[in-house]
Amino acid sequence: MTDQYAGTPSDGDRPMLPVLRWEEPPDGPVLVLLDQTRLPAEEVELICTDVPALVRAIRTLAVRGAPVLGIAGAYGVALAAARGYDVEEAAAQLGSARPTAVNLAYGVRRALGAYRAVVEKGADEKAAAEAALAEARQLHREDAEGSAAMAAKGLALLDELLPGGSHRILTHCNTGALVSGGEGTAFAVALAAHKAGRLRRLWVDETRPLLQGARLTAYEAARNGLSYTLLTDNAAGSLFAAGKVDAVLIGADRIAADGSVANKVGSYPLAVLAKYHHVPFIVVAPVTTIDPDTPDGASIEVEQRSGREVTQLTAPPQAGGATVRQGVGVQVAPLGTQAYNPAFDVTPPELVTAIVTEVGVVSPVTGGGIEELCARSRQVTIS
Ligand code: MRU
DSSP states (O other): OOEEEEEEEOOTTSOOOOSEEEEOOTTOOEEEEEOTTSTTTEEEEEEEOSHHHHHHHHHTTSSOSHHHHHHHHHHHHHHHHHTTOOHHHHHHHHHTSSSSOHHHHHHHHHHHHHHHHHHHTTOOHHHHHHHHHHHHHHHHHHHHHHHHHHHHHHHHHHHHHOTTSOEEEEEOSOOSGGGSSSSOSHHHHHHHHHHTTOEEEEEEEOOTTTTIIIIIIHHHHHHTTOOEEEEOGGGHHHHHHTTOOSEEEEOOSEEETTOOEEEETTHHHHHHHHHHTTOOEEEEOOGGGEETTOOSGGGSOOOBOOTHHHHEEOOOOOTTSOOGGGTOOEEOSOTTOOOOOBSEEEEOGGGOSEEEOSSOEEOSOOHHHHHHHHHHOHHHHHO
């Protein structure tokens, strides 16, 4: 048995369980994940005792969202080291579990680098495992700090762009505490606006086909007391046309050197709409999401997922039972229908008003601006 479950039905009055945590019970260390496939109906923890279990959790989106994938990857290396598995092999498996969010490979590389540095000095495996764990914890802390910095910078930018002080923000997919060591990326900015009394409404795209917006962003918005409204992804156009969107705030899974932004599929059409309607389109992401080795949008590998996620309507998670990933869905397309199901799309830099990171804001978004930002960033230099 490599993964186990523990949990209760979701109860909005209790604080949210941590999205992931390291534990050391007597029978060996484990990585405990809040299983995001079961939200919002149940807060259930998934206990990973080995790397295959963690890889499975990443692929099935039990843990998901770029920044936290990096943290999970780093803890995964620490788990392999602490349990005496082949660390190099584990790192290779973890780093390639999903292809688009560059943070995953980054987190794996950080922990592996710390592990190797100790091994190369001739120290024992225990010391090397401790170094990998310390690095994972450090990355976890950095992400939390980065999240707070992005929230502050993002809110300042919103206030500058929208002097009225009563923001109606549209967001897509999920970018809150569920993807982060802190309060997230784009959602953290909306939350900061809410706390400052300047968020009039958060428009939440449901985010087909896996409903990260309806299940997860609405869950986070409700828990934090935001005024929010859920909409189908294709209702966004009419909302823009009615003049009810002041800004779009989204996260990113990878930002190329030229400023192209890969994010959850459906982001690019929003950017086109925003441009047409003269609405700022703002991307919020930590510097670890920038990949200087990916020159442009066309070079970003976009994950293609199973067509079943489109041809079937998945039942909402229910206490004690169904999960999104188990395909308990009802077949809605004729059997045998082929589906196109990219997980992400790429928005070109000219459609992005600004990229907000923890170290600064790039606007206008150009390769030169990205390069300058990277030069300022300790994280990117380390990698
Ligand atoms: O496929 P997912 O759920 O891992 O997608 C990632 C996302 O949540 C979004 O694309 C998000 O906007 C960027 S990660 C903060």
